[in-house]
Amino acid sequence: MNTIDATxxxxxxxxxxxxxxxxxxxxxxxxxxxxxxxxxxxxxxxxNILVFLNAHLACNYANEVAVVASHTHKATWLYPVAHxxxxxxxxxxNRDPDGDTPMPPSTNSTSHPPINKYRPFREVEExxxxxxHSLMSPDSTTPASLTSTTSTMMAGALTLALSHINxxxxxxxxxxxxxxxTSTTNPxxxxxxxxxxxxQRPQSGLNSRILIxxxxxxxxxxNQYIPIMNAIFACQRLxxxxxxCKLSGDAVFLQQASDATKGIYMALDEPRGLLQSLMMAFxxxxxxxxxxxxxxxxxxxxxxxxxxxxxxxxxxxxxxVCLSIFCEPLDVAGGQACLTCGSRLEGGELAVKPAVxxxxxxxxxxxxxxxxxxxxxxxxxxxxxxx
Amino acid sequence: MAAAPSSRPFxxxxxxxxxxxxxxxxxxxxxLAIFRRMLPDLAxxxxxxxxxLKDPLPAADLEVWVKSESLKERDHALSILGRLNILxxxxxxxxxxxxMVTNPFAASLRQALTGAEQTQSFGVLSHAxxxxxxxxxxxxxxxxxxxxxLLGFMxxxxxxxxxxxxxSMGVKQLLQAGSLVEIKGxxxxxxxxxxxxxxxxxxxxxxHILVLYVESATAMNMDSVExxxxxxxxxxxxxxxxxxxxxxxxxxxHTLTDLADFGIVYQESPDSTRFYPTxxxxxxxxxxxxxxxxxxxxxxxxxxxPSNKAGTGFIIIETNYRLYAYTSSPLQIxxxxxxxxxxxxxxxxxxxxxxxxxxRRAVEMGITADxxxxxxxxxAHSQMRKHNASRSTSNQAGVPGAxxxxxxxxxxxxxxxxxxxxxxxxxxxxxxxxxxxxxEAPCRYAEEIGVLVWKSDRKRMFFVTRHEQVAAFLRSxx
Numbered sequence: 073m074n075t076i077d078a079t080x081x082x083x084x085x086x087x088x089x090x091x092x093x094x095x096x097x098x099x100x101x102x103x104x105x106x107x108x109x110x111x112x113x114x115x116x117x118x119x120n121i122l123v124f125l126n127a128h129l130a131c132n133y134a135n136e137v138a139v140v141a142s143h144t145h146k147a148t149w150l151y152p153v154a155h156x157x158x159x160x161x162x163x164x165x166n167r168d169p170d171g172d173t174p175m176p177p178s179t180n181s182t183s184h185p186p187i188n189k190y191r192p193f194r195e196v197e198e199x200x201x202x203x204x205h206s207l208m209s210p211d212s213t214t215p216a217s218l219t220s221t222t223s224t225m226m227a228g229a230l231t232l233a234l235s236h237i238n239x240x241x242x243x244x245x246x247x248x249x250x251x252x253x254t255s256t257t258n259p260x261x262x263x264x265x266x267x268x269x270x271x272q273r274p275q276s277g278l279n280s281r282i283l284i285x286x287x288x289x290x291x292x293x294x295n296q297y298i299p300i301m302n303a304i305f306a307c308q309r310l311x312x313x314x315x316x317c318k319l320s321g322d323a324v325f326l327q328q329a330s331d332a333t334k335g336i337y338m339a340l341d342e343p344r345g346l347l348q349s350l351m352m353a354f355x356x357x358x359x360x361x362x363x364x365x366x367x368x369x370x371x372x373x374x375x376x377x378x379x380x381x382x383x384x385x386x387x388x389x390x391x392x393v394c395l396s397i398f399c400e401p402l403d404v405a406g407g408q409a410c411l412t413c414g415s416r417l418e419g420g421e422l423a424v425k426p427a428v429x430x431x432x433x434x435x436x437x438x439x440x441x442x443x444x445x446x447x448x449x450x451x452x453x454x455x456x457x458x459x
Numbered sequence: 460m461a462a463a464p465s466s467r468p469f470x471x472x473x474x475x476x477x478x479x480x481x482x483x484x485x486x487x488x489x490x491l492a493i494f495r496r497m498l499p500d501l502a503x504x505x506x507x508x509x510x511x512l513k514d515p516l517p518a519a520d521l522e523v524w525v526k527s528e529s530l531k532e533r534d535h536a537l538s539i540l541g542r543l544n545i546l547x548x549x550x551x552x553x554x555x556x557x558x559m560v561t562n563p564f565a566a567s568l569r570q571a572l573t574g575a576e577q578t579q580s581f582g583v584l585s586h587a588x589x590x591x592x593x594x595x596x597x598x599x600x601x602x603x604x605x606x607x608x609l610l611g612f613m614x615x616x617x618x619x620x621x622x623x624x625x626x627s628m629g630v631k632q633l634l635q636a637g638s639l640v641e642i643k644g645x646x647x648x649x650x651x652x653x654x655x656x657x658x659x660x661x662x663x664x665x666x667h668i669l670v671l672y673v674e675s676a677t678a679m680n681m682d683s684v685e686x687x688x689x690x691x692x693x694x695x696x697x698x699x700x701x702x703x704x705x706x707x708x709x710x711x712x713h714t715l716t717d718l719a720d721f722g723i724v725y726q727e728s729p730d731s732t733r734f735y736p737t738x739x740x741x742x743x744x745x746x747x748x749x750x751x752x753x754x755x756x757x758x759x760x761x762x763x764x765p766s767n768k769a770g771t772g773f774i775i776i777e778t779n780y781r782l783y784a785y786t787s788s789p790l791q792i793x794x795x796x797x798x799x800x801x802x803x804x805x806x807x808x809x810x811x812x813x814x815x816x817x818x819r820r821a822v823e824m825g826i827t828a829d830x831x832x833x834x835x836x837x838x839a840h841s842q843m844r845k846h847n848a849s850r851s852t853s854n855q856a857g858v859p860g861a862x863x864x865x866x867x868x869x870x871x872x873x874x875x876x877x878x879x880x881x882x883x884x885x886x887x888x889x890x891x892x893x894x895x896x897x898x899e900a901p902c903r904y905a906e907e908i909g910v911l912v913w914k915s916d917r918k919r920m921f922f923v924t925r926h927e928q929v930a931a932f933l934r935s936x937x
Contacts, residue, residue: 126572127510130491131503133744189574190491190581191697352508360500363529 091134092279092357093240095233096121098150100141100207101224104287108320112343117319120347121285122200126193127355138236139200140229141207145217147228150203151196224288226326227299230314234306237280244278279358281335282307282314289321294384297325297377304329315354319343324373324384331372338367380411391415467663469497471670473542480544481563482684488581490567492691496744497543501525502536506545506560510568515549515557582696583703593735595699598725602737605722606664610657611790613640613649627720637671651825657794658830660837665739668721681710689714693724694743696736704732772838778864780813785840797821798831813867818874828875836862884912887926892919904932 098121105114125137139150189197206212304325307314313335316326320343330337338353340346353367375384378399389398394413409416472493475483483489494506508524509516525533537558540546545564551557560568612626613634634640639653649657656667669690676683689711696702704712704726715734718724726734773785774795782799785808786792792809795801798821801811821831839862861868892898898919905911905923914921923929 123572127507130495130568130572131500131507133495133742190488190571190695191700193572194574348511351511355507356504357500360504363501363526363532364504365524365526 090277090279091132091136091244092128092281093136093138093237094125094128094357095138095140095237095280095282096125097140097142097226097229097233097282097284099224099226099285099287100143100204101222101288102144102208102213102218103222104224104320108287108343112319112346117285117343117346118201118204120350122197123347124350124355125196125200126190127351129192129196131355131357136240137196138233138240139196140232140236141204142224142226142229143207143213144221144224147225147232148203148207149232150207151199153199153203222288223296225296226284226286226288227296227303230282230284230300230303230307233282234303234310234312237282237310237312241278241280280310280312281358282312283354284314284316284326284329286316286318286323286326287320289323294377294382297382298379300325300329304332307333313358317346317349317354319346322373324375325377327372328374330368336366336368337372392417467670468666471673472497477544479684483688484544484561484563484567486688486692487567487571488695489688489691490564491571492694492744493543493545494568498539498545499532499536501529501532502540502545505536505540505558506568509546509558509560510565512559515551515559517551518548518556518558521558582692583706584700593699593701593725595738598699598735598737601725602722602739605720606661606739607788607790609634609668609721610664612647613653614657614790614793615647615649627717629717630720633668633671633675636675637667654797654824654826655830658797658826658834660833661739662742665721665723665743669723669743672717676714679713681713685710686714690718690743693718693736693740696741698736698738698741701733701735704734772840772843774835774838775840775843776813776835776863776867778866780867780870782811782813784809784811791838794834797824797826813871815874818871819878822875822878828872831871832863832868839863884922884924886912886922886924888920888922889926889929890918890920895919900936901929901933905929 098118100114105117108114108117121139125139128137129135138152141148141150304314307329312333314326314329314333315336316323316330316338318326318337318339327337329335336353338349340349356364375386376388376397377384378388379396380398380400383399385397385399389401390396391398391410391412393415394410396410396412398411483493494503498506505521522533537546544561546558547561549557549559559565608626609630612631631640631642634653635642637652638650639656641648641650656664659667673683673687673690676686685708689707704715707715715724715726716729718740719726719729719734721739722737723739724734724736773791775783775785782795784791784795786795787807792801792804795809795811798813798817799811800814800817801809803810818828818831822828844862889901895916898916898921902911902914902921905921906914908928910923910925910929912922912924
């Protein structure tokens with residue numbers, strides 16, 4: 073009789089494997105790749121990434137990929153792009169003159185590719201290489217734009233990825249008429265519920281995740297602190313893990329990103345092993361990850377950037393109303409108003425250097441010590457016959 | 460996750476000897492198709508992790524990688540990989556037990572991922588100018604017509620005015636050989652297996668037929684391995700493109716002609732120089748879920764009704780067991796009539812009720828409750844999916860929406876159980892023990908090794924499913 077429980081039916085419904093969407097954000101900052109050139113040239117890295125993309129596509133018939141380039145002054149799509157708009161045909165003209173980064177597959181993307189390959193794989197490959205070529209061409213990456221900044225548009229890339237994921241999720245749900253439609257529109261509100269639903273949500277709907285290949289140290293990108301953190305919180309709400317594969321530099325905010333979204337953070341000591349680490353650590357999707365021991369980081373750098381000067385700070389002032397972070401007291405103009413929300417903050421204590429108050433901690437400890445004794449008092453107060 | 464491989468092709472592959480695997484895995488398309496279709500998620504992770512490793516991965520490392528509470532999934536994945544000859548046990552240089560991906564498979568999968576120079580494993584696109592290309596809609600229509608013709612032939616709706624599709628002799632023989640139908644003269648009687656077959660979803664049906672075809676290939680003087688790898692090749696082609704035939708071997712050409720009868724591939728005539736895979740072929744290695752939408756929607760929906768192409772299903776069931784099916788296809792009506800008491804028929808709608816009698820009748824014919832339920836849920840109307848989905852998420856967030864009303868599902872199962880009161884277990888009875896002590900020891904031993912089904916201390920008898928170990932135990936005591 074146990075077999076006729078309706079739960080069995082639910083299980084069979086869940087065993088259908090929903091596809092997963094992998095969005096890769098490649099940091100294409102030329103400054104960082106120039107430093108890496110000795111151990112891992114960009115062309116090799118891209119070739120590795122393409123194999124990784126194919127491996128992801130191979131795992132399920134309906135799996136999808138998307139590739140975003142986070143460049144110095146803009147974030148742009150590498151795949152998918154709209155079907156051959158007229159500017160791309162003109163940019164293919166530029167392919168020949170820039171011979172500085174030879175990409176093996178692009179030489180074959182003539183009219184008759186001799187390489188016999190599964191077609192979805194080839195489409196991704198050709199589009200990624202050609203768009204990357206046009207991105208790196210002198211037209212869009214001018215020397216002037218390179219000298220002006222050394223950071224990367226991570227926030228923009230994350231936002232692009234998120235909007236793409238959102239669009240794909242909606243259209244997938246529509247095609248399926250599936251429950252996930254309703255569950256995405258009212259995502260879990262508190263983090264505690266989100267942690268429980270990460271185990272359940274992948275059962276239905278499109279599984280999405282983001283992988284960031286980071287090369288630029290993001291302390292220099294502190295001016296993007298707010299948009300990056302907003303993107304991270306959006307991912308956290310939507311249960312989209314952000315995986316970070318760090319090739320060089322130090323990625324302060326990205327550590328927080330993978331920590332907050334329960335993604336994987338890996339710093340590669342040896343960038344030449346890129347493909348193997350991608351295959352081993354980053355290929356499993358959310359459902360497989362439930363069974364695997366994941367490489368995560370224990371000592372997450374939780375430093376924040378201040379809202380006033382974009383400095384990365386350990387300890388700072390926080391507005392009690394809107395929780396904006398500031399690196400120095402706000403009484404400069406004598407106004408003592410928060411720069412973000414404009415609330416007038418009381419008291420001269422703002423001028424005092426912030427310090428970790430030891431007193432509070434002791435109090436807490438005391439409270440905890442009191443706990444059991446409070447629980448014990450009623451027991452002892454009950455009149456029991458003494459020995 | 461354990462439910463991953465669709466059982467039939469997997470069971471067939473599992474029976475093959477190791478040398479056949481060696482030949483099969485020479486083709487990158489085969490390696491890719493088997494990797495995608497047959498393996499559970501965790502097994503895919505293992506294969507991919509090991510694929511680009513130079514040295515075998517020590518077993519201990521693999522065990523550390525998997526969480527301790529997922530041991531069952533790990534062993535399941537490893538056993539499937541072993542049975543498909545994908546993963547092999549070796550030892551590393553310092554004699555540690557280790558795993559590695561076997562070679563023809565690893566090389567082929569790597570080739571599939573990175574591309575290879577010499578093979579035509581993923582088909583050669585036809586660039587012949589020729590006449591106008593066949594559109595995807597035409598291909599779908601062709602596949603649908605052929606496949607529905609096949610099902611109609613089995614269920615016996617051909618007399619009901621459905622468009623007659625010429626089924627070749629080979630197809631009919633194949634169906635008979637697979638004991639899906641019995642052909643007596645001009646009469647076609649569907650068997651119990653046949654009932655089970657027609658109620659399955661399209662992808663399972665296609666695989667069922669293909670496995671039958673591969674099994675019968677040797678009888679037709681064809682190399683079954685070549686046929687099988689050709690089928691995997693077809694599965695990796697792209698819909699709406701035409702492919703060259705001149706690279707194919709004679710066996711493959713023969714297979715192609717036969718598969719055209721099923722609607723799996725399309726060619727203008729048997730002599731034309733190119734062929735088109737239909738959706739039945741290109742979705743062979745997809746999951747049933749992904750396949751549901753386009754093809755079975757167009758396959759099962761009413762013929763020639765374009766408005767239904769978008770939706771996947773057409774059946775609505777209420778909690779009071781009433782069933783409404785928006786269809787005018789004689790095939791679907793006769794399928795529904797197998798387990799429903801039909802009441803009214805309108806031009807585009809039939810209504811009926813699922814009753815105890817109708818389900819019992821179906822069960823007597825050899826249809827199981829699970830088949831009925833899976834048929835109903837694959838063809839459920841999109842309105843039902845939406846409605847029940849929103850309801851179930853509001854109730855409890857975790858459970859993925861049940862499409863059918865649970866009460867109906869349970870009741871259909873209960874009605875089946877009414878007929879299954881006796882369960883037969885094949886096994887061996889041990890009796891006539893001289894003393895209680897003599898009886899107790901082997902009985903306890905049988906219980907420990909998990910073969911004991913029933914025992915009676917008073918009669919000094921016990922019943923086991925396997926006797927070898929118990930017999931050996933008894934001998935060792937003498």
